Every structure is written in C-alpha cells, then in structure tokens.
Amino acid sequence: MRMDIEDDPEFDIFRDEDEDPDAEFERENDSNKEYVVYLVDASPKMFNTSCLSDNQQPESHFQIALSCISLTLKAQIINKSHDQVSICFFNTREKKNLQDLNGVYAFHLPQGDYLDRPTARLIKDFDNLQESFSKNIGSQHGVLPGSRENPLYNAIWVAQALLRKGSAKTVNKRILLFTNQDDPFGCLKGAFKSDMTRTTLQRAKDAQDLGITIELLPLSSPDEMFDLSKFYVDLIGLEGDELVNFMASTGNRLEDMKDQLRKRMFTKRRVKKFKFTIVDGLSIELNSYALIRPTVPGSITWLDSITNRPLKSERTFICADTGALVEESTRRFHPYKNQNIIFSVKELSEIKRVATGHLHLLGFKPLSCLRDYYNMKPSTFLYPSDEGTDGSMCTFIALHKSMIQLNRFAVAFSGSSSRPQLVALIAQDEVIQSGGQIEPPGMHMIYLPYSDDIRLVEERYSDTSGVPKASADQIKKASDLIKRLDLKDFSVFQFTNPALQRHYAVLEALALEEDEIPEIKDETLPDEEGLARPGVVRVLEEFKTSIYGENYDEESEHGTGKPTEASKKRKAHTEFAKKECESYDWGELADTGKLKDLTMVELKYYLTGHNLPVSGKKEAIVSRILTHMGK
C-alpha cells in the first residue's frame, strides 16, 4: 500500500517548497538587497540610563540596542543573507573608520569588509563585544563645549561612505540610528551650536539625497522622554501628525521598546501589486504582503564531500522509448480511455485561465458564514497601493469601515495563474497596544476550499443509533476545567519554532566549528507545574469522573478500539511474510550473490519479516538486506 505522503506535508520539514509562483515572486523580491549601517550612540548616557526588564534586572540603553541588533542580525543571516551590514559606534574613545574621523568606531571582522554579509562569526563576536567594549572601544562624551569635534556628523559621514557601494536603484540603503540623547548639541551655545546643528542636518540631507534612508530608534526612559523636537525631527524629516504618531509608538516599557525597535528594523516587502475590481468600471490598486508565512530551513545545496565545494546540478530529458536526449517537451499527456490524450503547455495554461483580472468582488456574507475549516494556506494581507489615487484610498477605507460595522466579509475570485480560487476578504481594524501597532489596518485574504477539497469526515462517523452527546452536568464540569486551564495572555506568536531553533543552533555551531551544540529550550511543551497544581488536578478529576465514572483506567486500557479491517489484514500479512521468510537460506543467497535473482515479493518477505522498510527499487532493497545481515 502506498503511503499518502501528500496527506501530511509536515512529515518532513525539509521538504521542497511547492511550486507556488507567489512564493517565487516573493523570493525574487527578497533578492532586492538591503545595506544597513547600525549607528549606535556610545556616549556615557547610553550606559548610565537603564530600564528594568521583566525579571527586574536593570538593562542599559546600550545593552538594549546591542541585543536588538543581535536579534536582527540573526534574522538576517537566516532570511536575507545577501543583505550587507555594518555596525558603527559613535561617541567613542578610539576611532576606526576609513576616513579616520574622530569618535567613530566601525566594528568589523579582521578578515571582513566594513560593510559585509553577516556571518556566524560576526554575530558571535558581536555578542561578545559588550565585555570588551570599554577596553577596546571606550565610551566618551561626544560634543563638548569648546571642541570642534562632532561625532554625530562624523558618524553619518562614515555611514554614508560605507553605503556608497551598490546602486541606489537596486539596493535599499538604510542607516538605523540608536540614541537616547535627544539634544546632541545641547551643551553648546549660540552660533557654535547653530553651526553644528546646521552642518549635521546638511550631512544627513546629503545622505538622504543619495537615496539613503535614515531611521531613528530613540531610547527613552520613564523619567525622561525622548524629545524629538529638540533636534531629530529635522534630521528624519517628520511633520505634524507623523510626529505625534512616531512618538506614540516609542514605548515606555522595556519589552514594548524592544518590540518596537524590532518591528522598525525590518523593511516591508510587498509580494504583488494588482487591481481589485469592485464593480464594472470601478477598481482599486492594492498591494499584497505576506505577513504570515511558514519559515522553513534554507534549501539544501549539494556539495562534493571531498572538497566541500558546491555542485552544479544538471537536468537532462531522455525519451523513455528510444533513450535519445530530448529538449524539454512542450507537450504533456494524460492516459484516458486507453489512449494518451496530448495537451500542449499552452492549452493547459488556457484551462487554468478562468477569470479575467486579478481579483473580482462577488459579494458579501456575514462573518459567521466563514467556518473554521475554510482554510487552505496562510492568508495574504492587502493594503491600498500608494501608487493609486486618493479616490482609490477613499473607496478602500469606506468599504473597510462598512464591512467592520456590518460584520461582513467579502467573497471575491482570485484569478492567479497557479490556482484560481475563491477568497474571503476580512476587514481588519488597526489594533494598537501600548503604543505599538499589533494589527495593521487592511484586509486579510483567506483562501477558500472548493467542494472538491473538503472531506466529509464527521459524516463518516455518523451512527444511525445515535451518537454520544454530553449531559448538562458534564458540560458544566468541562466549563470548570476550561476556566481553570485558561491562558490569559495567549498570543499567537509567543512560541518560537523548536525545530527551526535547533536547526540553526546546529548550523551555527558547525559554522563556528564548535564542539558543543547548545541546548534549545522547547517553549511549546505544556506547563507541567501548572497542571500539577491542586486546583487544576481537582477539576481534571471531576471532569474525568463525570465522563468516565470510577473506572477510567480500565476504559483507557481496553478501550483502544477494535482493530480495523486494515490493521487485521496488515497483521496477517506480516505473519505470513515471517513464515515465508524462514523458508529461504538468506545467508547462502547473499554469499552467492543470488539475492538479485529473487523476485521483489520474495525479497520483501525478508524485509517485512525483519521489520525493515519495504520501499525503494530492487537495488536499494538488496543492499538494505545485505546491510541488515552485516555483509
């Protein structure tokens, strides 16, 4: 019997990605590289100001900045390893940069460039940097009265010089500036101060004119809010309302601040831009974004095990009848009625073209119609394109508002070339929590199944004599249980994927040639301590008794269900194979090389008899038998 592997895609997390053009598109977009310079203020103030973290450990602003950068680097090495990064400190005692400017220290690996792709070594060294910081780099007050030094100016200049490489058309260039000093020239006076301010702003503007974005990641403490208006508002060019919003999102609590920093460090990458036809003659431009997609370990590259050099794979097409090499054929066939029906590739794609346009509105339904099993793959987020008009934006906002108010979702047909299908569009209101955006405003596109994709499982287990339904008392006991086992602050993203964490921990250890692989904490395991609390144990027991009565243990042992027909057959088959297996002299057959003369059925007697996998070609099976026999 063939195993239905298709049935369970997570059977192997290292499976190849489906050939989804959307995903491809995304990857293409991802090749859109990013060069980032992290500019970290290293003035004494960064070290002196601290926040209390959740476990009441004080953490300095400098530490926060470093740990955020470290997290980002780790994400970059996994997802966007073609990005290039540089980490520069300013207001430092030592100096190290191409221009030899004072007060700026560019951190890099001896063998690497100042701006380079992140490597395992870089992350490792960077993580260790904090300890040696005061010795090797040192913190120092930046701008001082009477001194002409301007480390901030120098820092932007250094960053700009680092970002010189690559064309601004193909590479996103960004400077991320971490500081808690809202008024860098505060200690200066008069013309001197205005001169410094002016030159620094000009420096920043020059950088921006070259296509470099400067983003500010202000760190503030509860007793001293970061005041943008003192200086930075001009540097990053915010106006009016934006200013209010910008500050609102620089949180107070340490965790919030970290959260915000993390969010800001990533650039938005859209998947696609398309037209949403609402009615004939009225359509709006939308961008789609993949906000949720399974992160899988990177693809496998085959290497030569001797040289460890990557191999080039070559694909050839061979005619099965003549053995001749052929070009990739543009014709396909499908057997039907004892003949081969031939299709051209063009005809096949024509079949799939069932709709004109990309997304076509069909109507609306109440949200309660969207059942929990109407789901096929991760949703896609839609937001109006900024290339549209204000009219287009206005239409979107009006529909969005009304849909939320009326509790409805839209049904639309998405005519993508890979799988044209019905989709549900759910309007999502913006959710802001402790100053940060938790859910962005827009619409989520949910891919709906067709009747062909839905399986009637519950119906299969219907029973004419009625099925067990719980009594009111049993439901009450279940409610008590649910109340006790409540996860109050559950958030969907709170767990990291242990398989992935392990994967990268192994890779990191191997890349750094370390002997020990660090243990990864599996956060997904249930809270055993919590479950052992007396209150919890009591409700569990009460529920158990209400359902199973006193003899639960008996029930669970005997009640494993009657063996199904299939399992009976399988058992019989195994026993038969075992018996048959004994009638061969396997050792003899192996020694004389006669194994290959046996039929597959005969060979499988051995495999089944010894509980070995029976899959594979004859060659593989013979070698499996030989291995098992130790020959």
Place this chain on the structure above:
Amino acid sequence: MARNKEVLLLLLDVGPSMHSVLPEVEKVCSMLVQKKMIYNKYDEVGIVLFGTQDTDNELTTEVGGYQHVVVLRNTKVVDGDIVEALQQLPRGTNGGDFLDAVIVAMDMLIKKFGDTNKGKKRICLITNAQSPIKDPYEGSKEEQVTTIAKQMTAHGMKMESIIVRGKLSQDENKEIMDENDRLLNIFSKETSTRLLYVEDPISLFGALKTRNITPVTVFRGDLEFSPKLRIKVMVYKKTQEEKFPTLKKYSDKAPQSDKFATHEVKIDYEYKSSDDPDIVIPPDQRIKGYRYGPQIVPISTAEWEAVKFKPEKGVKLLGFTDSSNVLRHQYMKEAYVFIADTGNAKAGLAVSALARAMKEMNKVAILRCVWRNGQGSVVIGVLTPNVSDRENIPDSFFFNVLPFAEDVREFQFPSFTNYPASCQPNRQQLESAANFIKMLDLAPDGEKEVLLPDFTPNPVLARFYHYLDLKSKHPDAAVPPLDYTLRKITEPETDLVLQNQSVIDSFRRSFELQGNPLKKPKRSLREKINNEEGKENITAPPANLIEYTSIKVEKIGDSTPVQDFEAMISRRDSPDWVLKAINDMKNKIFDMVEDSHEGDNYTKAVECLVALRKGCILEQEPNQFNNFLKHLCNFCKEKNLQSFCEYLATKRVTLIPKTEAIDSDATDEEARSFLVKSESKSD
C-alpha cells in the same frame, strides 16, 4: 487495488420539472464517471432514470408496476459508454416516483451483488421530489420507507440524496414536497447518509462528491490534558487541496509503428563539479549543505539524524483561551478535524462535553501536536468546537495550525487616519458603501447561502475533465470556453447585479476614481525607490524621476534645469547621455554665474551645482565635478566674481572626496578646505 471497488447507482429524475437542471446533472454525473475512469477505474456505475415516458426494468417484467422507470445502464465497470449516456439523458414526460426508482435500484444491487461488497454499494438520488409517491398496498408511506431503508442497511447499501429546490424548481405543491422531504429524511437517518438541498446550479454541480477518497488518520491516540486525563481521538484532514492532475511529459521520438511506446520522458539529474563540468559526482560522494549566511555548512544525513530536533509523538493541551485571542487570518494551513475514537464511547462524551462548553464560553484550546514518530517538528494550533445539531453525527473539533514567532513579519502600515482628508470617505460615501455591501448579499436571510465552499466545485478541474473527454474524441479540439454555470463562480452573478443596478450606480458615482495621486503619509525615499518596480502603471506615476525619463529630455532648459539634468543623466538608452548631461549642466552653471547681476542667479546656480555634484557621485564621475569646481572658482576669480565663491562656501558645497566616490583624487581634507583656501587666497 480492486479492494476498494465501489458500486454506484445513479438514480436520476428526468421528469418535466427537472428539465431545466438536467444539463447540470449531465455535466456533474459525467465528470464523476470520468474521474472514476482515472482514479478508480475498477468501480462500477449504473444509471436508473425515472419520470421517463418508457418503462424498462426487471421488476416491472417480473411483478408489474414500477412504471416510468428505465434502467439506462446496468452496473458495469466505468467506461466511455457510460460517460456518453450521461452526457445525453433523455427528457422524460412524467412526474417521477422516486420510491419506485429506489426499489428498482435496490433490487438490481441485491440481484447482482447479494451480500458482497458491503458498504461499497451506493445509491445516489438526484430529484426535486415534487411528484407524489404512490400509496403502498399496506401500511403508511412512512412505514414502507422505513422498511426499505432497513433493508438497504442490512444489505450494506448507502443512499445519498440531492434534492433540487428553491429557485431551481417551480414551487408547486408544498404539501407533496413536505411529505417527500419527511420520507427522504427517513432514508438519510436510517442509512446514515447525506441529504442535501440545493437551490442553484453551482451547488448542484458541487454537491455530488465526484471523487471518493478514503480518509487516512493523521494521528490516532491520546489527546492529553494531563498525564492522568487522556481522551482517545482520531485526527483527519478536513480540507485537502485536490490538485490539478499531474501530466507526464510527452516524447514523440518513438517510431509511429511502435504500438507499445510509452512516450514518456525521463528526467535525469546529474551533479557536476563546479570546477570541472565534465566530472560527474556519484551520489555517495555528495553531501548535503545548508546555507548559513555566506557559508554553506556541510552535514551528512547520519550526522543530521543524530543532532536534529526529535520530539516525542503526542498531542498535548497547553490550555484554553478566549477565541478573540486567535484571529481568523492566522490559520496557516489546511484544516483538520478531531473526532473521538470510534471504539471508545466515553471519549465521545468527553469530546462532546468539551466542545459544547467551549462553544458556550467562546473559548478555544491551544494544542501542541507531534503527529507521528520521527517527525522532525512540532505544530502549535487552535482547536475550535464543531457542535453538531444532528443526533446521529458526533460533536467534534476543528483544528488549525498557527504560526510560530519566526513565521510572522510584523510590518507596520500607516493608520488610515493619517491620510489626508481627500482620502477619508464622507457620510454619504459611507452610506453608499454600506448599501452596496448589504445589497450584494450572498447569504440573505431565509435563503440558501450562495457560493458555499462545501457546494462550489473547482471550475478549473471541471474544465479540464471536460476538455479531456472532448480531446479523446477530437484530438485537435480547442480549449472550450468556461461553462456558463461555472462562470458564476468567477464573476458576479448578473441577476444580482441587474436587480440592484441603482445601488451599484450610486456606489460607483460616489467613488469616481479620478482623484489625485496619493500623497503618502510618510516621507520615505526607500519606498519611492521600491515603487519603481511596479509594472502596470495605471495611474500617473508620482512626480519623480520616472516622469522625466519618459519624456526623454534631450537638453537642459532654463525653467527646470535641475530636473532636466536628473532626467538626462538617468537616461539609459545610450551611455553618452551621462557625459552630455554633465557638460550641458556645466555650461548652464557658467552661464548663470556669468549672467548674474548682483548675485541674483546664485541660488539657482548653487542648486544646479548641488545637482551636478550628486549626479557625478551617482555616476562615479567625481573628477568631472572636482575639475569643474576648481575651474569655476578660478574663472570667478578672473572675472571678479568672488562673491559667488563666498556664497558657495556658505552653502558648504565641497569637492567630492574619496570617501564619497572612490575614483576621486581629492582627500577629505582637500575637499573640505578647498573653498576655504580659495576664500583666503582672495582676501
């Protein structure tokens, strides 16, 4: 493979009131048989028609009665003949008695298969059940139906019924229909099969499952609440994409005379050394490598096995939470269903109690699942109650996979309130949008929901199988247009649109999309650059470089020299434009400085100079600028225009140093001090 062979009898009502929907019946039934020919080719199918003019069945010859029932095809292994018969059903002339047809069908199955093929014998009835069934010789109709249904169960037969109603049938005699519905319900209950009512052609098309897939458990074992409380469950896929069939590559290399040619194309993969493309590396000399940043880390399968994450098989509860803590769009994959293990009645009670309590309290459960041994990953997901309102269908749970922290990209988007007033809908617009939404209602009160996923067939698959059959008869046939019924899945329903034309028109008028290009709420150069990829520029591009390139600037004019220059220097149709732009700009600046009266042109000249400087950096031509700036300063000194140099110094226009453009000959110091020096010299 004949082990799972199914015998299916199609009982089709072809009476006059069914004529309007018969084309749909023909399509769906012929597709069902076609799919069987591909996926279940040993299955048998037979066709019984009722409501026909003629009568042709064994019972009528044996015992009489059973008028207007025709056995069109006795059961046989699926073939093209059955497909053809289904594609042209005769139109009947009489109201059909479905019970007669059911008895005929049952008789056929008993005669041919007796007690064999238990559970694999299926009767599928498609009718509108509008005609009355005859009174039995003794007892009530209900009793008769119950007896028949019991017989069916005893012989291991199942019967599913698809009843065509609503818009699809002229609502005739309500009394008869109600009676028939009651009778059909008995069948459904007694044989525990589906009884479906469909009200539109799409649903009729989608209601009949055209492909039978025996579900396989994903997991069978304990749903663990604590080490002391475990509930026996079975987990199945609830949704699973039915994929477009995989077609093989065709090779025409075999000679025409070769009758046994497979015409297949084999694909061979060879791995070759990157140093010497002639060397093929054998499989045992290959090793897997994973990318980690720029490095590729080699690791053998055995090593990997030893170190990889190996969770223990099991499904564990983490806890319950408010359903509002999990949002619908966070579901990651196809859905699963959790059902109590059939062998364990107490488990059924436990599932029922929990599902009902969860529904009442609006709670969901969070689970951690490892479906099988050796699976290298865990799944976190949400369990939602699926309470059944039918007494013979058990309560169960749906389960959906949720994302891990790594799977979420927290992009930030501007609040809608950040957009200018022109983007905010006014009251009239909101009203018109609300009306529009209410009008385009696909699930109106008291009516069947339209485009219900459970009853909506995949139009692409339907089209493929239709075309496949067409091609088997006419190999050169072109792809047929999408079926009229199926088109209603991809386009708005014309009736609905026409009925509400005024609402739609008012909606359209409210949102005439002429507006101005959107003013972005946040200035960001990066986005501007990104947006240039946009392929279809339907609206006017924003006023930046693109616009100018499209006009193809050929000279720098007086009105907008900076823009002209930027456009010209970024022209890519010839490399000469860069130099031409630089030279033109230089001349323009000279002219401006020279023609200036008391410095009135200085501001403009400096703007041009800044643009030139930027352009020279971008195009890596720093010396063009540096030499020019030096030349310009000398020129000013000669012409007694030092005021311009001083002005320049205040504007901090410097030479381009090496740090800004690698090809520059000037150091930072030189660059910075250049103007200072020329100033001091002029003193």
